[in-house]
Amino acid sequence: MKKIVLTFVCILTSFMVASAQNTFSKDDKVINVGIGFGSTLHTGSGYSTKIPPITGSFEVCIIDELFDSKSSLGVGGYVGYASSEYKYSIGYISEFKYKYSDFIIGARGALHYQLVDKLDTYAGLALGYDIVSGSTSGAYDGYSASASGIDFGAFLGARYYFTDKLAGMAELGYDLAVFKIGIAYKF
Numbered sequence: 001m002k003k004i005v006l007t008f009v010c011i012l013t014s015f016m017v018a019s020a021q022n023t024f025s026k027d028d029k030v031i032n033v034g035i036g037f038g039s040t041l042h043t044g045s046g047y048s049t050k051i052p053p054i055t056g057s058f059e060v061c062i063i064d065e066l067f068d069s070k071s072s073l074g075v076g077g078y079v080g081y082a083s084s085e086y087k088y089s090i091g092y093i094s095e096f097k098y099k100y101s102d103f104i105i106g107a108r109g110a111l112h113y114q115l116v117d118k119l120d121t122y123a124g125l126a127l128g129y130d131i132v133s134g135s136t137s138g139a140y141d142g143y144s145a146s147a148s149g150i151d152f153g154a155f156l157g158a159r160y161y162f163t164d165k166l167a168g169m170a171e172l173g174y175d176l177a178v179f180k181i182g183i184a185y186k187f
Contacts, residue, residue: 023120023161024072024112026064030159032057032169032184036177039082050099051083053177057108070114078126080104080176095138103131104151104176118161126153126175151175159184 024030036053059076066073086098106128115121130151135144155173162168167184 023114023118023159024061024074024122026061026072028061028186030059030074030167030184030186032059032159032182034169034171034180034182036080036082036180038178039084039176046086046088047084048087049082049084051081051101053080053082053180055080055176055180055182059108059110061112066111067113072112073109074112074122074124075107075109077105077107078128082176097137098134099137100132100134102176104128105131106151106153108153108155110155110157120159120161120167121157122159123156124154126155127151128153128175161186 032055034055036055039049039053055078057076057078059074061072061074063073065071081101081103083099083101085100088096106126108124108126110122110124112120112122128151129148131146131148133144133146136142153173153175155171155175157169157171157173159167159169165186167186169180169182169184171180172178
């Protein structure tokens with residue numbers, strides 16, 4: 001019985017892989033919008049998330065059939081925003097709060113490879129500019145600071161297409177958030 005089930009699974013998997021058509025082809029354009037979990041920016045004891053990482057990206061396929069009929073290369077841009085707060089109590093008398101916000105804008109590229117029908121899997125790199133600002137309240141009220149710098153990222157992702165245009169999206173990586181979920185729209 002186990003051999004029959006295993007044989008059936010192998011045949012079904014082979015059929016799915018063989019019948020897959022590339023979901024990300026030359027000149028396709030996709031917009032992703034997502035929410036992130038597990039911020040990579042402000043973590044540790046005393047930190048809390050005020051606005052979770054919110055991201056948006058745009059990607060266009062520039063090379064189709066890169067290695068074979070199921071591979072492609074896409075490039076585009078992304079933006080993201082997150083806000084957190086650090087709280088520290090100074091004895092029983094007062095509390096110190098520092099609010100952070102990050103706005104990231106940048107470019108990213110991804111190598112796509114479709115393993116099964118309706119599922120676009122990809123891996124990529126991002127390079128952006130992170131604009132950070134902060135302000136205090138509580139015991140040391142009225143101080144603020146801002147800084148900016150280059151931000152690098154790497155990600156693995158997948159988009160599952162429910163229709164020809166609309167997909168669910170998930171990404172795992174190191175940029176504004178460790179894990180992102182959302183929706184994607186191809187036009």
